[in-house]
Amino acid sequence: MAKDTKARILATALEMFSKNGYAGTNIRELTSSLGLGKSSMYRHFNSKEEIWNTLLDEMIAYYTSRFGSPEHLPPVPESPEELVVITMRMVDFTVHDEKIVMTRKVLAVEQFRDDRARELASRHFLTGLTAMFTPVFSGMMDRGLLRRDDPEMLAFAYTAPISALIHLCDREPEKTPDAMARIEAFCRHFIRTYKI
Amino acid sequence: MAKDTKARILATALEMFSKNGYAGTNIRELTSSLGLGKSSMYRHFNSKEEIWNTLLDEMIAYYTSRFGSPEHLPPVPESPEELVVITMRMVDFTVHDEKIVMTRKVLAVEQFRDDRARELASRHFLTGLTAMFTPVFSGMMDRGLLRRDDPEMLAFAYTAPISALIHLCDREPEKTPDAMARIEAFCRHFIRTYKI
DNA sequence: CAAAAATGCGACCGTTCGTTCACATGTGAT
DNA sequence: ATCACATGTGAACGAACGGTCGCATTTTTG
Numbered sequence: 001m002a003k004d005t006k007a008r009i010l011a012t013a014l015e016m017f018s019k020n021g022y023a024g025t026n027i028r029e030l031t032s033s034l035g036l037g038k039s040s041m042y043r044h045f046n047s048k049e050e051i052w053n054t055l056l057d058e059m060i061a062y063y064t065s066r067f068g069s070p071e072h073l074p075p076v077p078e079s080p081e082e083l084v085v086i087t088m089r090m091v092d093f094t095v096h097d098e099k100i101v102m103t104r105k106v107l108a109v110e111q112f113r114d115d116r117a118r119e120l121a122s123r124h125f126l127t128g129l130t131a132m133f134t135p136v137f138s139g140m141m142d143r144g145l146l147r148r149d150d151p152e153m154l155a156f157a158y159t160a161p162i163s164a165l166i167h168l169c170d171r172e173p174e175k176t177p178d179a180m181a182r183i184e185a186f187c188r189h190f191i192r193t194y195k196i
Numbered sequence: 197m198a199k200d201t202k203a204r205i206l207a208t209a210l211e212m213f214s215k216n217g218y219a220g221t222n223i224r225e226l227t228s229s230l231g232l233g234k235s236s237m238y239r240h241f242n243s244k245e246e247i248w249n250t251l252l253d254e255m256i257a258y259y260t261s262r263f264g265s266p267e268h269l270p271p272v273p274e275s276p277e278e279l280v281v282i283t284m285r286m287v288d289f290t291v292h293d294e295k296i297v298m299t300r301k302v303l304a305v306e307q308f309r310d311d312r313a314r315e316l317a318s319r320h321f322l323t324g325l326t327a328m329f330t331p332v333f334s335g336m337m338d339r340g341l342l343r344r345d346d347p348e349m350l351a352f353a354y355t356a357p358i359s360a361l362i363h364l365c366d367r368e369p370e371k372t373p374d375a376m377a378r379i380e381a382f383c384r385h386f387i388r389t390y391k392i
Numbered sequence: 393c394a395a396a397a398a399t400g401c402g403a404c405c406g407t408t409c410g411t412t413c414a415c416a417t418g419t420g421a422t
Numbered sequence: 423a424t425c426a427c428a429t430g431t432g433a434a435c436g437a438a439c440g441g442t443c444g445c446a447t448t449t450t451t452g
Contacts, residue, residue, distance in 0.1 A: 005399080019308055024219035026439065037401045039442075044399090048440065108304055111367055112215055118367055126360055153385050156378075161356035164322055171307055171314055182352075189349050193389060201429080222409065233431045235412080240429090244410065 018105035076139030129159035214301035272335030276387040325355035
């Protein structure tokens, strides 16, 4: 029950922080929902804030390892249709992976209070997505699948609307199927618009 | 000092809620920052939660009156360049009007805790913007300024990236000039892409 | 197996929270 | 002038908060 407990505390903290925010979460509820005494938590963390900082460390580390390295870039599609497939696979993953959903929520909720959350939010919601798809569109232009244009601008114009609909899924999960359909429709519209 | 006090309480509450969230705001700090005793607040509101609900009422009423009626729709531009002007004027307003900035922040921070905030967030960040610009693009197509296409899809593809950069301004105000320049660049890119 | 380190627990501490209360003061109508 | 009402205040309340402590139990280590 040793190292496992620490991880379970972090998992539950992420869940509660994402729903009620840092200030709206209390240690008693957190630990008791784990079947743990209130004070036992302090064997693993020195304070509530240390939980928060550890969580942020993990989120930053995970994001860097998962989306920060070049080998995790999406492949350059060999056809426009493949862009749809790649996109929908990524969207499906990011919308249904509970940990990533909670990470986005907690960043949305704490972005104005914590500087590191602020910075990570910008990467999650904006710069990271653009950086991820810029080489994709650059490659598609090289392959003659898209007309020549500024690939970074295209990546931004492509990812921002998708990101907006992902946020909609986070906010109103019952609309997820509709949002996914709209993402696919947008994706096809985008290809139609920029194809040669 | 009568009715004025109630309004000042609401204004300060909006400011604090937007920065620290509902749970992270306490009445003592709120009232003392107004030069008021802690208990005086209860002459105007029965509880902290009533402040929150009143604030939400006002935000919903303001949004409805400001963006909900057809007469407040942006005009249909007579030239592509006018779309840039209209857009930048709206962005400049929405990014610099402190009350609107704080409204967006508080919606971002409370969207997962309060159902009405959730709904208003979706309107502010997504559906309202699309609904606002759909007739604009429809009109521009009628005038032969843009190629025929689905005006709602265009409105979505246009407003979502702009909205993402507005959120960036809320999160990192020091990047506002850069974000505004990127919005204008995106706007011109959009026109170039869809013009006849 | 024994010593030591890690983990869990309930009682408890001081603080802060939202809220109430008795009371003072100001203000508008009769 | 008087009465009623609205507004403001400091003290105080009970509850909930984050955090500590002494002690029991388990796990690890030599």
